[in-house]
Amino acid sequence: MSLTVVGSIAYDAVTTPFGERERMLGGAATHFALAASFFDEVRVIGPVGEDFDAESWEILGTRGIATDDVERVAGGKTFFWKGEYSTNLNSRETHITDLNVFEHFEPKLSDAARACDVLFLANIQPDLQRGVREQCASARFVAMDSMDLWITIARPSLIETIRSVDCLILNDEELELLTEMPNFVSAAREVLTWGPSAVIAKQGKYGAALFTRDGYFALPAFPLEDVIDPTGAGDTFAGGFVGYIAAHPEHPIDHDLLVRAMVYGTALASFNVEAFGTERVAELSPEEITGRVGELQRMTTFAHEPITLRS
């Protein structure tokens, strides 16, 4: 089976309290693909410029990621983002956003990309997401991300796109903004009435929560003393989550499967933030991932022993 992702491929300049990188491979599709490639064959759709170098092609090809749908725009420059994180990493300031080849990006899908079993629409303009979604008509699971910008300036299109997918993965505050609900619980349940059968509220360093029509599951983030660079954590989570589903083509996409997918997404995201950009996930081993999943289980499991309460 195969997994297609459409989204940004970028060069990032990032400063955190723990160091900086002048120019490193980044972008939502990149982070997603690296994480998802542990689970299934991944095909990336997104534009790069003539400046996209051999080292970047090599990283983007990790574990057999198919890059032949990556569009190299003649005379163009790769999307560039420069940002700086606050001391506690709770906020970040964008210094530069050069859209470059991303400004006029129109996703072109090969037959192989269109024939995907599972599709992830990373954060791009919602009309473009919907166009890709419609081309991948046979996908058995479609998930998407978005951001506050599109909620604000392209809300009707975004909602139409959300109606067409199986799963929305969004930051909890963006869910509140999108639905105008006062908390992420009511916000996520509202989105379930629009069409998607699953909604994930990402909560940054606190973890993530899954809402389906059959239930609720929440998983705290893996506790890390040294978070080096949070860039791409959400896309890496999505890569682990969607990748896990892609790896189980025979399994119905029910609450139980989505729960287990959440755990792999959480594990992958925790590695991503341990180093700058793709540095940690590109070097990761399967054993490290399964080890961390086991640790997450130990850190969240409790016995429910009967107790007589006073009345």
Added chain:
Amino acid sequence: MSLTVVGSIAYDAVTTPFGERERMLGGAATHFALAASFFDEVRVIGPVGEDFDAESWEILGTRGIATDDVERVAGGKTFFWKGEYSTNLNSRETHITDLNVFEHFEPKLSDAARACDVLFLANIQPDLQRGVREQCASARFVAMDSMDLWITIARPSLIETIRSVDCLILNDEELELLTEMPNFVSAAREVLTWGPSAVIAKQGKYGAALFTRDGYFALPAFPLEDVIDPTGAGDTFAGGFVGYIAAHPEHPIDHDLLVRAMVYGTALASFNVEAFGTERVAELSPEEITGRVGELQRMTTFAHEPITLRS
């Protein structure tokens, strides 16, 4: 066995997006005691004024809470707080803080209070907390809360008090402020080197995390669509948590016991926010509590099924 709590007893005026109360019973010791009273005999130490009415005495006496150490100050008025929450309840503005009888409060402990098995020092000036802690020399478990005010204006005294207790329960951002660490994981582990054998990072609507020398446990909050009034949630959590420990006098206070105590604290806190002030917890049944503990377990449990990852 018995559980003593020292802290504020108050009248609160609270406005949230879902309603308001002009004057209702509140205060850290009140919320703590109501929650803890499901688990053990609770004794409250704190001052009230002559305006403290019969209905308040009755609520404070729920499930046999001992109120004979509550000091009724002649000519005094009960501590009064008036505040208003933002639309999404993420922040609140204090309109009035009348310390009244709390301004010159000096805790006076009866022999029964001093002989407690378990002690909770709710958020009061750290010198006062330490004085109470020293009087309860035979307590086998002492936990405490605090707030940003004391971190800022009474830091050396606060740290000395923290060194003298078994467990610090604090908001995650206050832990970072206290230790000057960039995240609550490193902050909590720093506090473990000061003396306490357990640290709890409260995370509001996201849940709470427990750090001991033997491990880590995190539990998401119970998902609620309708949060009516968050006032007292942290103290209610502490009441469930400390109460559970008090109810297990024969059990060593190890990681496993603290984990299970966290679950009861989380369950109690979730009820507290479903109504204004003490309204929900005062009417709560033991069956509702154990039911919610079971729900929390279902919402956080996952199977760790083996998967072959690509390498």
